[in-house]
Amino acid sequence: MAGGASSLDGKLLVAAIDFGTAYSGYAFSFRSDYRLDPLKIEVNHWTGNASQTMSPKAPSSVLLNPDKTFKSFGYTAEEEYSSLVENGQHQEWYFFTKIKMRLLYKEKISRTDIIEDECGKPMLGLTILSMIIRYLKNDLFKKLEQRGTSLRDQDILWVVTVPAIWSDAAKQFTKEATKEAGIKSDDVMLVYEPEAAALYCRFQNMQNIFNAEKESYLSKKKMLVFDMGGGTTDISVIEIKSEKEIHIVERACGGAFGGVFINNKFILWLEEVFGKDMIKEFKKKHRSDFMLLIENFETKKRLIKPGDDTKLCFQIPHSLKTSSERRWGCSLEEHFIKMDIVGVQVHKRGKIFIMSSFLLNNFFLPIAKDIFEKLRFVLSKHEDIDSVLAVGGLAQSSALVSEIRNYVKDIPVYVPFDSALAVVSGAVLYGHGNNIIKARACPYSYGIQTMRPFIKGDDETKKVVQEGETWCKQCFRALYKAGDLVKLGDVSSYDLEESFEDENRKHKRFLPIRCVLFISNDKDVRYVTDKGCTEHGTIEIEAPEDGFPVHYECTVELEFAGTEIIARLNDKKGAKTIRLEFMT
Structure with missing residues (x-):
């Protein structure tokens, strides 16, 4: 399949x-x-x-x-x-x-x-x-x-x-x-x-997209998808060929920016204000109160609007307030006055008012900076992108969407009403028609280690002489190159020959044949020892019960167009899927 x-x-x-x-x-x-x-x-x-x-x-x-x-x-x-x-x-x-x-x-x-x-x-x-x-x-x-x-x-x-x-x-x-x-x-x-x-x-339908104005979202041909989840943000570029054909034309990039990291930034700030030991004790003894405080922050952070510097109210739980005041020897209000935090005010009964600009500048943007730089880089590579689709839980933050608009300039940014559910709902659609994505950009250069005839310009340290022939060892034989558009059903193959005639190799007829798969972010790789070229996985051919023939020949096919790499073996006994091992 x-x-x-x-x-x-x-x-x-x-x-x-x-x-x-x-x-x-x-x-x-x-x-x-x-x-x-x-x-x-x-x-x-x-x-x-x-x-x-x-x-x-x-x-x-x-x-x-x-x-x-x-x-x-x-x-x-x-x-x-x-x-x-x-x-x-x-x-x-x-x-x-x-x-x-x-x-x-x-x-x-x-x-x-x-x-x-x-x-x-x-x-x-x-x-x-x-x-x-x-x-x-x-x-x-x-x-x-x-x-x-x-x-x-x-x-x-x-x-x-x-x-x-x-x-x-x-x-x-x-x-x-x-x-x-x-x-x-x-x-x-x-x-x-x-x-x-x-x-x-x-x-x-068009009615389900925010900020669509008079333009037809469905007519867009090349879109950048900015998926902001809990743990990561993914950036992909998708080209619409037809209603039944989509190509993924840019290697996915992104990083560790999501709702969890923003929440963690808020917790670190609480530790600065109340003390690390105090927050640790509060979380341990009053976990329900701690969770309610974080849930409150989770809700309030989505209310931050661009250009509208409003006060957001946070109720400090009574358990945290009383234990902190006991340790400080002063009230919560007095403690915050001493700290003199610009953008934060404390009222009676444990209410803290934080300016939305304070939350945005201290908790959101420092983490998002690297992601936005990657966004800018992708846009520079694809000047014909005509729309940006912002999805995921953080797409509900109008402040973050506004920052995206600042980066993409004149390109329209669309946000579905149910942006947090776009992924799971789209996954159902993908299950019904998974062949709609016909091609994907290869994330890395994939290759195997080979030995070929030595030619002028090769690394002299790679030169070996065998049976009177001069060879170049540790060469990277590319199966696919980083960024290449690989179509659904396309395969790359290599031939494999093994001889077990030598007395020292006869026992290996009954052992699996393993071939290391290497990867690199570079498009052009010469040797498996090049900087950035690493061992990625192992292709394994299981030995038959009666062992491999003394002279064994086969072809290994690798298919990369889907979300998973498929390896297949073709030899005299026929064709079958074989194991690819990526875990250590």
Whole structure:
């Protein structure tokens, strides 16, 4: 199946899981409904035991029992853990949050990677992620059963969203977590978040786009997608060839800028004001109050409007106010007067008024600066971009959208009403028609190590002589070059010959043949030892039961156009898919 796409044959429903750093959720639609109305997508809504607010996403938090079995997820997990903390009963329990950021944004990823819970107790990251996916899967089945709809596992195609800037190892880790969660490999596919968002917005009517004015958003041919989530911001450039053909024409870029980092910046500021030890104690003894304070900030930060420097009110919890005043020996008002923070005022009964410009300049823009510079760089490479699509939770911040407009100048910026749901809804659409994305820009130069005849100008240190022939070793044989547009179904191949005739190699007939896959950000790479060229993965050919022939010849094909790289083997016994290993 091209590009790692999964077949819709026999599927009755497409379900998408949007696993985010801060919040997660799922959406689904039936095949029969999609044929009549593609936008008839149902998004699950969540609520906690104590909260009456319905939300389309739940915190990406999970609580485990002391015996490491699953207890709860989302709002319920946070509320139950807060109760355990405040009653001093949490030490034996396991509570994990922001798993995605802590586990999958690393250069090297392993199945044995561990993450620590709030108290420092370790667990396998793969186990935690699979527990969350299993819970979301089971919750969908529960919702369907409550409606009287009974489906089997094989009736559902699952689509899991991933950041476009993720490594192949992170994507492989995610696929293996879905398998451990009880979803067969053939029933799951991955989709890049900005691509999913773009698909969703292409299906929307004009009335559902902010700031559209008189221009037709649907007529735009080349758009930049600016996806601002909880942990990362992804920037992609998408070219609309037709209603049924989309090309991703720029390598995804971005970085660690999202809602979580802005919230963390606010927490660091609280530590400066109240003291690090005080905030640590407050979080431990009054966790519910701490969470309410952060939720208040989460809400207020979205009210910041460009050019409107208003006062935003924050209620300091009574528990934090009284314990701080006891330690300081003065009132909260007196303490803030001593600190003399411009842009912040304190009123009686623990109310703090912070100017929106203070929040913007101290918590938003310092983190966003690098991302905006990458935005400027991409725009300089694609001067024919005619629109910018801002999606993700942070797209609800009019102040940040205003900053984007400052950077893109005269290019119109569109923001969907439901920008936070564009990714998960688009992932459902992608599941129904994943062949609409016909080509993608290759993220790296991919290649293997080869030896070729030595020519003038080659590195003398690479020269070797074998059987009277002069060869150049450690050469990079490019399979695809960084930035090249790779069409769906395109393959790059190389021939492989192995001889096991030598006495010292006979035993290797029964061992797997492994070939290292190298990557580089550079378009033109000469040697695998060049700066920036690194080992990326391993292509593995398993030995037959009776071992490889003494003289073995085969062709290895690699397909890059999808979200996952597919490796296939062709030899005298036929063709088959073989393993590509990206994790350590």
